[in-house]
Amino acid sequence: MESRTRTEGGYTVVELEGEVDLSCSPEVRKVILEVLKAGQHLLVDLSAVSYIDSSGVASLVEGYQVAKRKKLKFGLVGVSQSALGVLVLARLDKIFPIHATVQERIRADG
Amino acid sequence: MNSKKRTILFDNRQYTLEEKLAHLAEVTQSFAASLNIQQTLQNAIQQMLVYMDAEAASIFLLENNDSELVCRECAGPVNITGLRLKADQGIVGKTVITRACQLVRDVSKDPNFSQSVDKNTGFITKSILCAPLLVKDSCIGALELINKKNPHDLFDRKDEHLLLALASASALAIHNATMATALVEQERMRKELELAREIQLALLPSTVGKEFPVAGVNFPAREVSGDFYDFFRRADGKIYFNLADVSGKGMNSALLMTKASSLLHHLARTVTDPGELLSRVNDELCETVTRGMFITIVSGFIDQEQSTITLANAGHQPLLYHHDGRFEEIPAQGPPLCILPSMSFPVTTLPMQGGSLYLYTDGVTESLDENDRPLDIAGLMHLIQSNPQTGATRRLENIVTRIRRPGVNQRDDITLMVIDCTPGAVMNHLLKQHYQARPDQLVQIRNQVRQTVEQCGCTPTLAEKLVLAVNEACMNVIQHAYRGDHTGEITLEILNNDNKLLFRIEDHAPPINLSAVRPRDINELRPGGLGTHFIREIMDDFRIGHLEGDAGNYLEMAKKIN
Numbered sequence: 001m002e003s004r005t006r007t008e009g010g011y012t013v014v015e016l017e018g019e020v021d022l023s024c025s026p027e028v029r030k031v032i033l034e035v036l037k038a039g040q041h042l043l044v045d046l047s048a049v050s051y052i053d054s055s056g057v058a059s060l061v062e063g064y065q066v067a068k069r070k071k072l073k074f075g076l077v078g079v080s081q082s083a084l085g086v087l088v089l090a091r092l093d094k095i096f097p098i099h100a101t102v103q104e105r106i107r108a109d110g
Numbered sequence: 111m112n113s114k115k116r117t118i119l120f121d122n123r124q125y126t127l128e129e130k131l132a133h134l135a136e137v138t139q140s141f142a143a144s145l146n147i148q149q150t151l152q153n154a155i156q157q158m159l160v161y162m163d164a165e166a167a168s169i170f171l172l173e174n175n176d177s178e179l180v181c182r183e184c185a186g187p188v189n190i191t192g193l194r195l196k197a198d199q200g201i202v203g204k205t206v207i208t209r210a211c212q213l214v215r216d217v218s219k220d221p222n223f224s225q226s227v228d229k230n231t232g233f234i235t236k237s238i239l240c241a242p243l244l245v246k247d248s249c250i251g252a253l254e255l256i257n258k259k260n261p262h263d264l265f266d267r268k269d270e271h272l273l274l275a276l277a278s279a280s281a282l283a284i285h286n287a288t289m290a291t292a293l294v295e296q297e298r299m300r301k302e303l304e305l306a307r308e309i310q311l312a313l314l315p316s317t318v319g320k321e322f323p324v325a326g327v328n329f330p331a332r333e334v335s336g337d338f339y340d341f342f343r344r345a346d347g348k349i350y351f352n353l354a355d356v357s358g359k360g361m362n363s364a365l366l367m368t369k370a371s372s373l374l375h376h377l378a379r380t381v382t383d384p385g386e387l388l389s390r391v392n393d394e395l396c397e398t399v400t401r402g403m404f405i406t407i408v409s410g411f412i413d414q415e416q417s418t419i420t421l422a423n424a425g426h427q428p429l430l431y432h433h434d435g436r437f438e439e440i441p442a443q444g445p446p447l448c449i450l451p452s453m454s455f456p457v458t459t460l461p462m463q464g465g466s467l468y469l470y471t472d473g474v475t476e477s478l479d480e481n482d483r484p485l486d487i488a489g490l491m492h493l494i495q496s497n498p499q500t501g502a503t504r505r506l507e508n509i510v511t512r513i514r515r516p517g518v519n520q521r522d523d524i525t526l527m528v529i530d531c532t533p534g535a536v537m538n539h540l541l542k543q544h545y546q547a548r549p550d551q552l553v554q555i556r557n558q559v560r561q562t563v564e565q566c567g568c569t570p571t572l573a574e575k576l577v578l579a580v581n582e583a584c585m586n587v588i589q590h591a592y593r594g595d596h597t598g599e600i601t602l603e604i605l606n607n608d609n610k611l612l613f614r615i616e617d618h619a620p621p622i623n624l625s626a627v628r629p630r631d632i633n634e635l636r637p638g639g640l641g642t643h644f645i646r647e648i649m650d651d652f653r654i655g656h657l658e659g660d661a662g663n664y665l666e667m668a669k670k671i672n
Contacts, residue, residue, distance in 0.1 A: 019556075022585050023549035051556065051574075053581050054644060058637035065635070082574060089578075089647050090640055091632050 017048035020056035047078030141283030171251035200224035243281035303333035325502035336363030345655030354407035433465030473522035582641035591619035
């Protein structure tokens with residue numbers, strides 16, 4: 001798994017790539033929480049995620065909850081088919097704000 | 111009571127013969143109405159004091175196989191209730207032995223008079239009248255009167271006649287009351303036995319679904335049974351079964367049965383070798399069993415995955431394997447339980463190749479037909495052979511109907527069991543691999559699962575789901591069973607049973623708390639606890655358990671594929 005962080009339209013975008021499982025989900029969690037700790041709005045780009053398990057999903061849930069508490073914006077973009085399947089199983093597809101691209105999210109923000 | 115006695119003692123009025131006869135009729139009537147033994151005795155004593163003008167009266171009953179005379183009720187200045195005399199001791203003894211009334215006008219002149227009571231109490235006995243209590247041909251004791259109330263009077267022949275009449279009424283009343291007490295006791299015992307029977311019934315397995323391959327029936331000859339049978343499916347899918355006969359038929363057999371069946375039921379959850387199971391139960395039973403009691407038993411396991419039955423026969427009747435219209439007898443290879451400790455019990459392995467296995471107790475083969483001939487094994491074979499092809503329980507009921515004929519007293523407990531030997535579908539072993547319990551191993555596990563299930567024809571979407579479920583299971587082992595100890599090992603096995611994929615994951619971590627593994631409420635938004643929910647969503651079926659001897663844990667998941 002690899003992760004890259006960039007900024008776009010007022011968001012910090014964390015791009016994850018590869019398989020997100022127990023071996024790297026603690027790292028994903030750390031990255032997500034650091035962004036939020038710095039008070040930045042966060043989008044997690046899952047377009048290159050070929051696999052995500054419940055530990056990876058747990059990091060996303062935690063990010064979502066912390067952002068809400070800190071009144072920061074949070075969302076997922078470009079969710080891969082594989083990752084979406086897992087989110088659906090966890091009934092989180094209706095909870096997380098999900099958009100195809102960062103631009104789409106920005107448009108939706110108005 | 112005492113005040114009443116005293117009143118009578120100080121009542122010096124003399125009764126006329128007519129009055130006495132009228133009272134006698136009244137007494138006889140009141141005796142007939144009483145079924146309480148103590149009340150009857152008290153009643154008799156009171157009547158004697160009043161109508162015989164006696165200073166003291168006592169009732170002695172023969173007890174301890176007629177070897178002793180015990181004073182069960184008395185009235186007078188000295189209380190001798192509970193006094194025990196030898197059956198031939200004193201005037202009372204002579205009365206009982208001769209079964210004739212004894213009138214001793216002056217005791218000082220009678221060699222049979224026992225002076226011990228007077229010596230101990232200071233009471234002075236002058237005159238005694240003693241009558242036997244006779245019921246039909248047997249004597250149950252005696253009524254004894256001591257001293258006339260008037261110190262100058264002595265007992266005479268008229269008193270003797272009156273006491274004899276009173277004694278025969280008393281004897282009948284005492285006899286009836288004793289019988290009534292025995293009946294009440296009998297009824298109490300019957301109720302106790304009914305309760306014992308209920309407990310025994312609760313130990314027998316309850317009826318299970320039609321697809322379960324074992325069925326059994328038990329008809330005790332008396333309220334409680336020395337036979338038992340049991341079967342249940344273990345956490346690992348194997349089915350345990352037993353059928354046994356405890357020597358004897360009474361309460362002692364029933365109690366031993368209760369202990370043996372409980373031990374077997376408990377140990378069979380973790381012990382898988384039928385020989386070892388019987389050996390351990392035998393050692394335990396030998397420690398406490400009453401000498402001379404023993405248990406013959408067939409006990410074993412059905413492994414539907416491997417299509418085999420493993421069993422041990424400890425001194426029991428041969429099992430009958432009915433297959434293709436033929437019978438094969440499987441005789442006992444070990445001694446009965448409870449004979450000697452440290453015995454070994456050889457194990458027989460039978461491949462399940464169709465047909466049925468019949469287990470039964472000797473109550474079946476020794477049941478008598480219309481001509482009083484025992485059914486025998488040949489007769490049982492005939493009944494099995496002629497049985498229509500119906501469900502297992504119905505087949506057993508048909509056999510029982512034939513051997514428990516109406517109006518014929520059942521001599522022994524009847525217990526029968528049938529095991530369906532239809533082979534399970536062939537298990538295809540697709541993968542068996544060991545992994546280190548580390549997060550970085552998960553990618554390898556996923557790749558191997560993906561490859562294996564795709565080769566079975568799973569679509570990529572289904573394959574991804576199965577991969578996720580196995581990944582979650584292994585993750586649970588790493589995080590919760592081994593608790594981060596990365597030196598442990600995970601074994602993953604994938605089998606295909608007739609297009610049903612079976613995933614089995616084993617670890618060697620300490621036994622986990624099974625009740626803590628359950629899917630959480632998915633509507634509750636929190637980071638952890640999703641894994642078990644995923645497994646439940648993806649798989650058709652899953653179960654967890656501890657390995658034999660608490661050597662670790664296992665998780666089995668099944669998914670039907672096209």
